[in-house]
Amino acid sequence: SSELAQDPAVSVALGQAVGITCQGDSLTSYSASWYQQKPGQAPVLVIYAKDRRPAGIPDRFSGSTSGNTASLTITGAQAEDEADYYCSSRDTSGNLVLFGGGTKLTVL
Amino acid sequence: QVQLQESGPGLVKPSETLSLNCNVSGGPFRNYFWSWIRQPPGKGLEWIGYIYYNGNTKYNPSLKSRVTISVDTSKNHFSLKVNSVTAADTAVYYCARVTCSGGTCSVFDSWGQGTLVAVSS
Numbered sequence: 001s002s003e004l005a006q007d008p009a010v011s012v013a014l015g016q017a018v019g020i021t022c023q024g025d026s027l028t029s030y031s032a033s034w035y036q037q038k039p040g041q042a043p044v045l046v047i048y049a050k051d052r053r054p055a056g057i058p059d060r061f062s063g064s065t066s067g068n069t070a071s072l073t074i075t076g077a078q079a080e081d082e083a084d085y086y087c088s089s090r091d092t093s094g095n096l097v098l099f100g101g102g103t104k105l106t107v108l
Numbered sequence: 109q110v111q112l113q114e115s116g117p118g119l120v121k122p123s124e125t126l127s128l129n130c131n132v133s134g135g136p137f138r139n140y141f142w143s144w145i146r147q148p149p150g151k152g153l154e155w156i157g158y159i160y161y162n163g164n165t166k167y168n169p170s171l172k173s174r175v176t177i178s179v180d181t182s183k184n185h186f187s188l189k190v191n192s193v194t195a196a197d198t199a200v201y202y203c204a205r206v207t208c209s210g211g212t213c214s215v216f217d218s219w220g221q222g223t224l225v226a227v228s229s
Contacts, residue, residue: 033215035153042202042219043153049209054217086153090212096168097143097155097214 004087004100011106012077020103022070022087030090032070034063037084037102046085047072074105082107110135112203112220119226120197126190126225130203137161137184141206141213144177144188146199147222154199158206158213159186193227200224 004024012018022032031050035043045054047063050070060075070089074081087100116128130142143158157167159177167175171190179186190197201223204216 030212030214031209035216042222043216044219045215045217048207048215048217052209088153088155088214088216090214094212095166097158099153099155102152 004089004098006085006087006100006103008101009104009106011108012074013108014079015076017073017075018077018105020072020074020085020087020105022072022089022100023068024089024098024100025068026089026092026098027065027068027070029092030094032063032065033088034061034070034072035086035088036081037086038082043086077105077107079107081105110205110218112205112218114201114203114220114223116223116225118224119228120193121229122194122227123192126188126193126197126227128188128201128203128223128225129185130187130220131183131185132205133184135205135218137181141208142177142179142186143204143206143216145202145204145216147202148196148199156188156190156201195227198225198227 034047036046037043050065051063062073084102086102111134113131120126138161141158144156159165174191176189203220205218207215207217
């Protein structure tokens with residue numbers, strides 16, 4: 001399979017938890033990474049290897065995978081978390097890097 | 109902390125070749141993969157390909173026939189060429205460092221700021 005599927009938009013109330021999902025057959029074999037992109041800026045890595053956070057990423061960001069679905073969870077969403085979020089992984093052949101279509105997160 | 113900076117023309121004519129460079133500073137160049145990723149205006153991210161510091165490459169099959177990525181380790185930079193461009197190649201082009209984790213090399217841990225390339229006559 002050569003696709004990672006994400007919901008186009010998700011909203012969350014300030015301070016609440018929210019999950020963003022990414023579905024694809026390749027996720028049963030390859031780990032997902034997650035990127036945050038704010039308007040006019042380059043993407044920033046927030047989660048890699050399913051659940052690892054780079055230095056400097058707040059611990060309210062966490063990742064998990066179950067079967068063919070990877071999830072990014074933000075616990076206690078802040079206004080500055082409003083952004084587009086992209087998942088990424090390999091395709092099932094392992095030869096191609098895929099990105100999901102992106103999820104626009106709105107913090108209400 | 110590693111920094112990446114794209115450079116190149118912001119406007120390319122249809123059917124011509126798009127050429128971009130990415131300069132890497134502040135961190136090691138060897139023993140890493142280096143990648144190009146693009147984003148059409150208002151759309152999502154598309155992986156173009158990557159190159160290892162020793163010159164080994166891997167390309168997105170959808171672009172492979174038109175794309176060349178090269179590396180110059182003496183200057184700590186790598187380059188992208190896209191041949192026979194059309195309006196569909198208009199995008200912000202990002203260069204990024206690739207790290208390996210969990211058995212695969214597909215984690216983009218540092219990105220350039222991106223450069224917009226428009227294809228128009």
